[in-house]
Amino acid sequence: MDAREVKTVADAKAIVEERKLTHVKVGLFDNDGVMRGKYMSKEKFLSSLDGGFAFCDVVLGWDVKDQLYDNAKFTGWHTGYPDAPVRIIPDTCREVLDEDGMLLFIAEFEGEAESVCPRATLRRVLDKAADMGFDAFAAFEYEFFIFDETPHSAREKGFRNLKNITPDWFGYSMIRNSTYSGLYKAILSMGETMDFPIEGIHSETGPGVIEAAIAVDGASNAADKAALFKTYMKVLAQKNDMMATFMAKWTNEYPGQSGHIHISLRDKSTGKSAFYQEDADLNMSDVQRHFLAGQQLLMPQFLCMIAPTVNSYTRMIPGFWAPTDATWGVENRTTSLRVIPGSDKSQRIEYRLGAADANPYLALAAALASGLYGVEHKLEPHAQIKGNAYDIAHAEELQLPLTLWEAAQTFKDSEAAKAMLGEAFVEHFAASREWEEREFRKHVTDWELDRYFEII
Numbered sequence: 001m002d003a004r005e006v007k008t009v010a011d012a013k014a015i016v017e018e019r020k021l022t023h024v025k026v027g028l029f030d031n032d033g034v035m036r037g038k039y040m041s042k043e044k045f046l047s048s049l050d051g052g053f054a055f056c057d058v059v060l061g062w063d064v065k066d067q068l069y070d071n072a073k074f075t076g077w078h079t080g081y082p083d084a085p086v087r088i089i090p091d092t093c094r095e096v097l098d099e100d101g102m103l104l105f106i107a108e109f110e111g112e113a114e115s116v117c118p119r120a121t122l123r124r125v126l127d128k129a130a131d132m133g134f135d136a137f138a139a140f141e142y143e144f145f146i147f148d149e150t151p152h153s154a155r156e157k158g159f160r161n162l163k164n165i166t167p168d169w170f171g172y173s174m175i176r177n178s179t180y181s182g183l184y185k186a187i188l189s190m191g192e193t194m195d196f197p198i199e200g201i202h203s204e205t206g207p208g209v210i211e212a213a214i215a216v217d218g219a220s221n222a223a224d225k226a227a228l229f230k231t232y233m234k235v236l237a238q239k240n241d242m243m244a245t246f247m248a249k250w251t252n253e254y255p256g257q258s259g260h261i262h263i264s265l266r267d268k269s270t271g272k273s274a275f276y277q278e279d280a281d282l283n284m285s286d287v288q289r290h291f292l293a294g295q296q297l298l299m300p301q302f303l304c305m306i307a308p309t310v311n312s313y314t315r316m317i318p319g320f321w322a323p324t325d326a327t328w329g330v331e332n333r334t335t336s337l338r339v340i341p342g343s344d345k346s347q348r349i350e351y352r353l354g355a356a357d358a359n360p361y362l363a364l365a366a367a368l369a370s371g372l373y374g375v376e377h378k379l380e381p382h383a384q385i386k387g388n389a390y391d392i393a394h395a396e397e398l399q400l401p402l403t404l405w406e407a408a409q410t411f412k413d414s415e416a417a418k419a420m421l422g423e424a425f426v427e428h429f430a431a432s433r434e435w436e437e438r439e440f441r442k443h444v445t446d447w448e449l450d451r452y453f454e455i456i
Contacts, residue, residue, distance in 0.1 A: 003103060004195055006093035009049045015093065015103065016042060025096055025104040026088060029118055030059045031432050032308065033359030035231045037107075045105075049090065054083035057113055060428075069435045074116050074428050084113035092224055094194050097232055098239065104194075106224060115424035118361040122223055125369045125420065129219075132375065134265040134274055136368055139199070139216035140226035142356050143257040144233065145250060146183075146208045147243045154243060164208030165242065169254075171205040183240070187212065190236055196225035206254040216262065219364060226259075226360035248307070248315040248355035256315030256322055257356035261367055262340075264348040265291065276347035282330060283341045292328055292349060293381035294374015295337055295367060299326035299353065300400050301414035304407035304433045305366035310440040312355050313403055318390040323353050326398040327389045328381060334389040362429070369420035404440075408433035 001015045016024060024045045027037025036059045044053070061075040062068050068076065075081060092106035109117035129136050147154070148163040165183075166176055177184050184201060187210075191198040197215045204211045212233075214225050230246055237244040249256035265274040265287065275288035284292075299306075307313060315322045323336035330339045338350040351367045373379075385392060401407040411417055412430035 003093045003095050007091045009090050012049055012088070012090040012093060012105070013046055016045065019101050019103070021101070021103065023102075025099075025102060026107050027104065028055065028059070028086065028107045028109070029227055029359065029361060030062075031118060031359065031362075031429065032064050033118070033227055033230065033361065034064060035227065045088075048086075049088055052085050052087045052110065053107075055086045055107070055109070056081055057084040057109075060084075060109070060113060060116055063432070063436060063439065067439070069432060071431045071435055072428055073431070074113075074424070084109055085111045094228065097190055097194060097235060106228075115422055116428040118359055118365075119223070121421055121425050122361045122365040122368075123220065124422065125365045125372070126219055128420065129265070129368065129372055130268065132372060133268050134372075135268055136219035137216055137264050137266065138219045138222035138364055138368075139214060139262040140222060140229075140360060140364075141211060141213045141258070141260040141262070142226070142230065142246065143204050143209055143211045143259075144244050144246050144356060145206065145257065146210060146237055147245070148241075149243045150241055151238065151243065166203070166208050168207055169205050170203055173203045176203040177201075186236060186240075187233070190232060191229070194228060194232060196229045209254070209257070219263075219368065223360045223364050226364075230356075230360070246356040248309065248312040248357045258322065258352070259354040259356040259358050259360075259363065261351040261354055261364060262348050263351060263364075263367055263371070273344045273347050275349075276342070276344045282339060283343075283347055284339065287375055288339075288347070288349070289381065290375045290378050291371035292337060292339065292374070293379035294371045294377070295349070295351065296326045296328055296381050297379055297397065298370035298373060298414075298416050299336060300397070301410050301417055302366040302370050303353075303401050304404060304411045305362045305429065306351075306354050306358055307404070307407065308359065308362070308433060308436075309357050310404050310437060312357055315355050316353075316400070322355070324390065325394040325400060326353075327385045327392075327394060329385040329389065332385060332389065334387075335385050339384075365421065370416070373416050373420055403437070404433055405437040408437065 006012050006015055022042055023039040026040050027035045029035055057075045058081045061072055086107045087110050088105050088107045094104040096102040096104045108119040114120045146165045148165055188198050198212050199215045200213045233244050267274045276283050277285035316324050327335040328337035329335040336353040338352050340348050354363050401410050408430045417426050
């Protein structure tokens with residue numbers, strides 16, 4: 001049986017028995033989109049398919065450095081970090097890169113933990129879309145830098161003077177993708193093997209930077225594919241004594257790294273695009289216009305889900321291909337939202353604000369939830385931007401928070417976020433972003449030393 005054929009619990013049991021596996025990989029994703037998991041014995045796995053299993057809820061209560069939040073109500077020392085129930089999702093079955101028939105399954109929290117689980121949060125938004133009569137589709141695009149470094153060498157260098165796999169600025173280079181065809185082929189092969197097929201891949205502007213576009217799928221599958229791509233792109237690089245980073249911006253010298261999301265809705269009853277209307281201006285239906293308005297007007301409130309790290313905000317500066325206000329335009333890459341007119345098949349919105357460092361489940365949940373809110377409340381967008389959005393003064397309500405702390409406060413106070421995502425999730429995720437900002441403030445940066453050490 002092929003891993004892609006697995007749809008049910010019975011299928012999952014059958015493929016494990018057929019392959020005579022002694023163990024299976026099971027993983028889930030934390031607040032920051034980091035995959036946490038383990039090898040599980042066949043016996044335990046088969047039992048868990050029926051009744052679930054338990055996973056320490058600390059993975060929802062710590063940061064990317066495994067440091068424990070001190071401000072979260074959901075879990076902490078006050079709860080004793082108990083195990084939380086987890087269910088395995090059979091139809092997420094994947095082959096595992098270079099592991100000789102090993103299988104990987106994605107899991108998600110249930111019970112009380114479901115209210116703050118990133119994957120479950122996206123699922124609740126998709127349930128809302130279904131109740132409104134829509135199926136959501138999405139495709140992620142990621143930019144990432146690759147270095148001739150290992151986790152050890154990068155740390156030994158203090159993350160300075162790192163060697164990129166290629167030098168200089170050379171976007172869409174046929175020379176680069178031909179010279180490094182082995183790497184490109186390995187990425188494409190991994191995408192096919194692990195079922196996150198790559199629609200297009202090319203060198204981007206900057207040394208050692210690549211952009212990969214993952215093929216469109218239903219929104220839940222699209223988020224799974226994006227999350228697995230980020231995880232296993234790092235695995236592939238490290239298996240070849242290289243490193244890949246999806247930081248929003250790793251250096252002042254080059255543009256940041258985006259995580260754009262293409263989104264469309266289809267009508268559940270007819271199967272037709274809910275965004276496309278042939279006789280309308282820009283082929284834009286009322287649904288798409290209201291959806292666009294929700295995304296635009298709620299973007300400041302949902303920003304910490306789209307830009308979730310301190311580093312995210314270093315990317316959002318004029319002239320570096322990252323939006324700086326909640327704007328929209330038609331085929332305009334200076335705006336946060338790019339309307340792409342087309343056909344029933346291709347009419348969509350590109351959510352361009354997202355950076356590569358965002359949790360795919362939460363970035364997509366924010367982009368969809370805000371749009372659905374706009375449809376539900378029949379919101380109207382501001383006028384489209386024509387020309388360079390960086391050179392135009394925008395309304396105060398379209399201005400984005402400038403720091404992670406400010407974004408977390410705006411999110412925490414958002415009634416729309418609470419309505420669309422649940423109060424428990426909003427409270428928990430806002431607390432996790434406040435923690436992230438406070439951790440940053442404990443440290444003295446190189447910029448401060450250079451600026452103040454001798455002179456002040």
